[in-house]
Each structure stands twice: as C-alpha cells, then as structure tokens.
Amino acid sequence: MRLIHLTDPHLSNLDGLKLSTLVGKRWSGYVSWRKNRQKKYLPGVLEKLCVAVKAEKADQILLTGDLIQIGLRSEIDQAAEWLAGLGSAEQVMLVPGNHDIYARGSAAAVNECWTEYLFHGGLRGHYPVLRKLGKLSLIGLSSACVTPLFMATGKLESGQLEELTRLLEAAAAEQQTTCLLIHHPPLPQMAEWRKALTNAAALHAVLERFPPLLIFHGHLHHNREQQWGNARIFCTAAASSVSDASYRVIDIEDAGECWVLRMTLKSVVRGSDGELAFVSVDEQGWSVPR
Ligand SMILES: [Fe+2]
Ligand SMILES: [Fe+2]
Structure with missing residues (x-):
C-alpha cells in the first residue's frame, strides 16, 4: 500500500481583491x-509537484491543510478546483489548516466546498474522520480554528x-493499525507557543494509550521527522515552496507479524536546463511489530 503526504500548498492568488473588504486578521x-x-x-x-505526485500512483494522498491564505470564499473555490485536479475524493484525504479556517465564515465555506475530501460521505463538519484502507485506519483530526491577530495556534475542540x-x-x-492526520504538530514542545496545538498534552495522553503507526502533520513548512516509540511523526515542507517543496512516499507492506515500511522524501531541484524536478533526498526503511 502506498501513501503520499503533502501539505501547506498555500495555492490561492489574492491579486484583484477589493482591499477595502479586508479587515483585522485578513488584512494582516x-x-x-x-x-x-x-x-x-x-x-x-x-503544479510540478502535483504532476510528480500523480506519477507515484498512490493508494491514498494525505493532505494536511493550509490550501489557501486567508480563508476567503473565492480562495476556497480556487482550492476546490485544484483538489479536483489532484485526485478524486476517494484518493485524497484532507484535514483543514489554520489558513483555511482563517476567519469567521471560513469553516462553513470550507465544509461546503471541500466536503467529500474532508468528510468522505461522513457527517459534514464532524471530526475525527475515519477512512479504512485494508488493515490501516486513517484518522483525520481538525486542529484548525480562528485565532487572534498574529496567532496561529490550533485546538482540538471539545x-x-x-x-x-x-x-x-x-x-x-478490530486489530486495525492507525495512522493520524492533523495540521498542527501533535505533541507538546513541537512548535513555538504562537503556533502550537494548545491541547497537545491531552492528545499526547490519548496517543500514549493507543500509539499509531504514523502521524502526518504540516504547519511548520519544513521537512522534519521524529520517532516516538514505534511511531514515526512526519512533517513535510510546503508543497509550493520555491526552496524546498517536497512530498513523502510511504510504502507499507503487511508482513504478517509486522509492518514493513519505506519512506522516500522527494524535494524540488532545478536542473541545468532550468526545469524543476523532484528527486529523492532521504530514504529510510523500518519495521514495526503488529
Ligand atoms: Fe502553512
Ligand atoms: Fe498552518
């Protein structure tokens, strides 16, 4: 089974906005x-990253939010078109980021326009979301919420x-193995206070009881990984970043007694002909008892 993680495309263009309509946090x-x-x-x-991702023929593309900039309906519509180009809602699992749920009104528009990618036939607006891929249960959380000016914190609402x-x-x-998707770094001390998940300690306590195989998050715009017990926590750089746009390919094989995993991180390079390409910059293999 092949998963791909990408995050934080920040794809919307704000040219042509009527600036007089922007107030408060949206203005900043x-x-x-x-x-x-x-x-x-x-x-x-x-665009180049999406072409490369599609060629990988993943069973599931995991997208951990921040598709847009300031949560406007016009951006949410742009992102809906982009999602449709990336893959079907069966292939792409999405959780929202703080730039998606940026201001009052953003959540309703996001839930309406990205419904199938977020909730996949489940109850609209309801988290966590569960998708099953054979013996793997993919669980999506929403840490995105409207925050005060200059804050980018997240919270798992009650x-x-x-x-x-x-x-x-x-x-x-059911002897299912789990894999978690969340926009903000999931555990305490993984982000500065202004960008942190405010109830990370409570999430940590739950995950200690039921450790997942993999956790994917975004928000930091850097390639980062952490081993936590048998779990691996991956953050991937922003998918449109001119300096380090990246995606991860995770191949998971069911070997009976254990899961055998291989992670390949692919990042953007500019060739001598000036063309952008995505090349492997890190490869790791490991196994985890079931
Ligand atoms: Fe972001
Ligand atoms: Fe973010």
Whole structure:
C-alpha cells in the first residue's frame, strides 16, 4: 500500500481583491502574502509537484491543510478546483489548516466546498474522520480554528479527543493499525507557543494509550521527522515552496507479524536546463511489530 503526504500548498492568488473588504486578521494576512508568501510559494512549483505526485500512483494522498491564505470564499473555490485536479475524493484525504479556517465564515465555506475530501460521505463538519484502507485506519483530526491577530495556534475542540479515543479503542479491538492526520504538530514542545496545538498534552495522553503507526502533520513548512516509540511523526515542507517543496512516499507492506515500511522524501531541484524536478533526498526503511 502506498501513501503520499503533502501539505501547506498555500495555492490561492489574492491579486484583484477589493482591499477595502479586508479587515483585522485578513488584512494582516493579505499584507504578509503580498510582502513574503507570494514570493516563497509559487503555483508553478506546486503544479510540478502535483504532476510528480500523480506519477507515484498512490493508494491514498494525505493532505494536511493550509490550501489557501486567508480563508476567503473565492480562495476556497480556487482550492476546490485544484483538489479536483489532484485526485478524486476517494484518493485524497484532507484535514483543514489554520489558513483555511482563517476567519469567521471560513469553516462553513470550507465544509461546503471541500466536503467529500474532508468528510468522505461522513457527517459534514464532524471530526475525527475515519477512512479504512485494508488493515490501516486513517484518522483525520481538525486542529484548525480562528485565532487572534498574529496567532496561529490550533485546538482540538471539545468532543474530538473523546471521539478519537473511541475510534482508537475500536481500531485496537478490530486489530486495525492507525495512522493520524492533523495540521498542527501533535505533541507538546513541537512548535513555538504562537503556533502550537494548545491541547497537545491531552492528545499526547490519548496517543500514549493507543500509539499509531504514523502521524502526518504540516504547519511548520519544513521537512522534519521524529520517532516516538514505534511511531514515526512526519512533517513535510510546503508543497509550493520555491526552496524546498517536497512530498513523502510511504510504502507499507503487511508482513504478517509486522509492518514493513519505506519512506522516500522527494524535494524540488532545478536542473541545468532550468526545469524543476523532484528527486529523492532521504530514504529510510523500518519495521514495526503488529
Ligand atoms: Fe502553512
Ligand atoms: Fe498552518
């Protein structure tokens, strides 16, 4: 079984916006896009990454949020078109990021326009989301919420941790192995306070009882990994980053007594002909008892 992780494409273009309609956090987000993000995150890079990702023939593409910049309906529509180009809702599993749920009204539009990718036939607006791929249960959490100016924290709103515990208990009873998707770094001390998951300690306590095989997150815009017991936690660089756009290919084989895994990290390089390509920059293999 092949999974691909990509995250934080920040794909929307804010040119042509009526600036008088932007207030508060959206105004500061627009200024940040205009001054910095617009130069760092390029549609051309993302386009090449998507071509490379499609050629990998993954069973499931895992997308951990921040598709857009400031949570406007027009951006959410742009991202819906991009999602359809990336793959079907059967192939692509999405959880939202803080730039998707950026301001009041963003969540309703995201839930409406990206419904199938987020909830896949489940209850709209309800997290965690569960998808089963054979003996692997993919669980999506939403850590995205509207935050004050200059803050990018996340939170698992009430009910998600309880429901997650129930899902993990059921998976253990069914001998399903779990894999978690969340936008924010999931454990304490993984991000500075301004960007952290505010109830990471509570999530940590749940995951200690039912450790997953893999956790994928975004938000940090860097390639990073951490081993936590038998689990591996992966963050992947922003999918449109001009300097280090990346995706991860995870091949998982059921070897009876254990899972055999191989992770290949592919990052952007510019060839001598000026063309962008994605090449392997890290490969690892490991196995985990079932
Ligand atoms: Fe991001
Ligand atoms: Fe983020």
